[in-house]
Amino acid sequence: MRVIGLMSGTSYDAVDAAAADLERGAEDGVLRLVPLGMVSEPYPADVREALAAALPPATTTLAEVCRLDTRIGQAFAALASRADRELCAGRAELIASHGQTVYHWAEEGRVHGTLQLGEPAWIAERSGCPVVSGFRPRDVAAGGQGAPLVSLIDLMLLRGRPGVPAALNIGGIANVTVLPAGGDPLAFDTGPGNALIDAAVRELSSGKRAYDAEGALAAAGRVHEGLLERLLSEEPYYRIPPPRTTGKELFHAGYLRARLAGLGELRPQDLVATLTRLTARTVADALRPLAATEVFVSGGGVRNPALMAMLREELGSAAVRGSQELGLPAGAKEAYAFAVLGYLSLHGLPGNDPGCTGAAGPRVLGSLTPGSRPLRLPAPAGRAPHALTVGAPPGGTPPG
Ligand SMILES: Nc1ncnc2c1ncn2[C@@H]1O[C@H](COP(=O)(O)OP(=O)(O)O)[C@@H](O)[C@H]1O
Ligand SMILES: [Mg+2]
Incomplete structure (x- = not known):
């Protein structure tokens, strides 16, 4: 058909x-x-x-x-x-x-x-x-x-692979599907994918740009550890056990503005680098307890090399592959x-x-x-x- x-x-x-x-x-x-x-x-x-x-x-x-x-x-x-x-x-x-x-x-x-x-x-x-x-x-x-x-489709594609395979889609929100060896499969939203990066770039460019093209800003910036720590510790969503899902009702421009209050001026590239690191960190934090051995990535985030590099760093020994290796x-x-x-x-x-x-x-x-x-x-x-x-x-x- x-x-x-x-x-x-x-x-x-x-x-x-x-x-x-x-x-x-x-x-x-x-x-x-x-x-x-x-x-x-x-x-x-x-x-x-x-x-x-x-x-x-x-x-x-x-x-x-x-x-x-x-x-x-x-x-x-x-x-x-x-x-x-x-x-x-x-x-x-x-x-x-x-x-x-x-x-x-x-x-x-x-x-x-x-x-x-x-x-x-x-x-x-x-x-x-x-x-x-x-x-x-x-x-x-x-x-x-x-x-x-x-x-469901991820599981149909991943079944039979060795180790603990996972699929990760980085859209506005990032979500994973994990197939633990012998255990029950799991899928959930890890948190923001591109949502906060896009929101920051849109604000910084007064609406002229919609995303950090090729991750150029993130690659030129340095992570602001204070902001990263605040973003991680002040968000209860990351601590809800799976299955959990979220959306841009939570992760939007106003959310970001509130987290930036009192931090003083940040260089645009540092802000974008920090938000890019947040996505990579929250994905890796979510996958670590599940001991994923390979992660097949899809979604627009794949086109951001800075994000993909951070993801590889954060995921350590897990192999990061593209979903095209599964044919899609x-x-x-x-x-x-x-x-x-x-x-x-x-x-x-x-x-x-x-x-x-x-x-x-x-x-x-x-x-x-x-x-x-x-x-x-x-x-x-x-x-x-x-x-x-x-x-x-x-x-x-x-x-x-
Ligand atoms: N060339 C690129 N460089 C960096 N980021 C990109 C690029 N192309 C797309 N993106 C990111 O991917 C997002 C779209 O991804 P997509 O998978 O379509 O998400 P959604 O499913 O939420 O629509 C864009 O908003 C942007 O953040
Ligand atoms: Mg899209």
Whole structure:
């Protein structure tokens, strides 16, 4: 089955679409993914601005939520159609849309709700394909964190590897999935990924720059130990036992401003170096007790060499590898993961790993919006696949 996965993370830098052919082995419990490539588009400038103005800690109105839901759905729809044309020869059969997270209602380690915008009707209307969307709430309703949902896919990719393999995604927030030898798998958000780095760069450049391009500022700066210590010791989130998840409701520009109070002038490069070290340190602190031996990294953070160098230092003997070594390019992994989650939902298969999200049990995730034809569901698959293998795309390495 040819599936398109659509994703925009908490950085809301761009909407990503990845296309894949997915086939389930009848006997062996293996799901086979052939990557067809990815396309990506930044949000239109006015949508991005409206989103930035509405996100916490700002307040907004239901009128604005309605406008955003529509405009984000339209942006996802436009990209899905492009992906169908350019990657699928117009033969996509299913679209899986994560939507845009605008609020993750987490309190003291429990998640009570999570809201993703991007009305799927726009995607179904424009592409003609059925759409699976709204993946997270079912896991929350079953007592889980609703995240990190990519953990199920990570586990399918990591199973069978020697030692203690882990997957790390560095988006706005950083999350890990760990498969301890003989122990139960674990997945959780470690804390900020790029969120605080981006917030600082945006403030320092009066909004002209959105991130520390190639980690240049961090590489030129020195870590301010006092600030680092304050950021680590004053944040209770890092001490909540897993499963735990967070979002930019916590790690935003105002959070950073409050932590900087009373420290005097910091050189911009020192501030960015300190925040970059904070991400590397909190990831390593989270992985150390689990004794991870190899870490497959994905997400936009991979494009920051200063962050990757600090991560290698902090992780010590654990091997730091790119997720492309598992077949999925760093910038496309999450979109591919949602394509797989959409496939699983359509086939009546669970999309959560309860041990990772904290849900009471495995659940079939999401809601289905019919495409241009009446909805025809495949017969529910019996056994859930335990492994995901990534095959070669037609013509070599997938783009992205
Ligand atoms: N060339 C680059 N140099 C440094 N950082 C980058 C670069 N490209 C992307 N990033 C970082 O990656 C982030 C986007 O990563 P992404 O995985 O898309 O996050 P999310 O899932 O939250 O959208 C950007 O906000 C930025 O911080
Ligand atoms: Mg992104």
